[in-house]
Amino acid sequence: MTIKLYDLAAANPKIMFGPFSWRSRMALLHKGLDFEVVPWRWSDPNIGPKGLASVPVLHDGDNWIGDSWDIALYLDKQYPDKPTLMHGAEGQAAAQFVMSICGAMVFPGAIPAAVYQAYQILDETSKPLFRKSREEMFGCTLEAIHVGEEKGKAGLAAALVPFNETLASAPFLGGDSPTYADFALFGVLKWVDIVSSYRVIDDSSDVGKWFVRLENMYNGYARDVPTVRNTR
Incomplete structure (x- = not known):
């Protein structure tokens, strides 16, 4: 199955x-x-x-x-016979640390660029449910949260500074190959990338190069998925 x-x-x-x-x-x-x-x-x-x-x-x-x-x-x-995601307790701790940074910095940096654009692509039945949930969470309207392209890019870039420093000296957060720590950050950034009408991530940055590296892995699976920009 x-x-x-x-x-x-x-x-x-x-x-x-x-x-x-x-x-x-x-x-x-x-x-x-x-x-x-x-x-x-x-x-x-x-x-x-x-x-x-x-x-x-x-x-x-x-x-x-x-x-x-x-x-x-x-x-x-x-599936212990398949490539591991976390390499034991140390890998789990590293992944949880990255997830905590995503929650404290990356999501807040991405939300102004992404959340209203995510709302706009939903079906009409889902839109009011999403709006109610998120406006209760943020304490303001989706329109009040939303920023334009320049501020959206700048806000996300500022949130990614710690990861740029790490990825300047290693191809992945997991070292020579990706681990779940990489996928924890990638998931947030792929969300922004899919829903945005513009490329939010700076491809010339170390995080941007890492993002493209992961997009191209696994036969280009993440690179080739439908996004707002390539689907009509």
Whole structure:
């Protein structure tokens, strides 16, 4: 049975952009596992027998796993013969550290550029649900959060400074090859990249070069997915 991964879809179901789902996609690719991505919208019913209400959700045989971190732990435990995601306790700690920086810095740096653009590509039934959820979270309207291209790029670049310093001396956060720490950051940036009408990431920066490097891995899977800019 093919593994299924549920991801957040736009009105155009070809565009799927959940930041946490992208962490799981990259983990599956790194493991070399065959999988199918299933589009899910905010207005769709909860997923699976557990009634999971957010994505990603992984369905593998009789197992239904929600939350990208739990999915990563499951994949390493369930498929130990495949390339590891975290190299034991030290790798888990490194990945959790990167996730904490993403939560404290990268998401806040990306949200002004991305969240209103993400709203705009949703189907009409999902839009009010998304708006209500996010405006309650941020305490203001989506329009008030949104910034233009120049400020969007600058805000994200400022949030990525610590990663630029690290990636100036190594091809990946995991060293010579990617680990889940890389996928944790990549998921956030791929979300921004997919929903934005412009390229938010500076390709000339060390993070930008790392991002392109990961996009080109696994037969260019992440490079070739539909985005707002290449899909009509």
